[in-house]
Amino acid sequence: MARxxxxxxxxxxxxxxxxxxxxxxxxxxxxxxxRSRDAGNMVKRAVxxxxxxxxxxxx
Numbered sequence: 001m002a003r004x005x006x007x008x009x010x011x012x013x014x015x016x017x018x019x020x021x022x023x024x025x026x027x028x029x030x031x032x033x034x035r036s037r038d039a040g041n042m043v044k045r046a047v048x049x050x051x052x053x054x055x056x057x058x059x
Contacts, residue, residue: 008046016042 006013013031017023022038034042 012046013042016045020045 008016014023014026017026017034017038020038020041022034025033025038
């Protein structure tokens with residue numbers, strides 16, 4: 001199976017991990033070390049940010 005390229009930049013993912021409080025795990029264990037819940041929360045937050053940016057552009 002081909003590996004899919006990520007949509008979020010590395011910098012953006014790191015900023016989200018810092019905001020959500022699990023960046024220390026990423027530093028120690030890499031992205032594979034985070035919990036599924038943390039990954040889900042990261043995606044949820046990224047969607048919220050994208051929706052806010054879209055709403056701001058429409059105003």
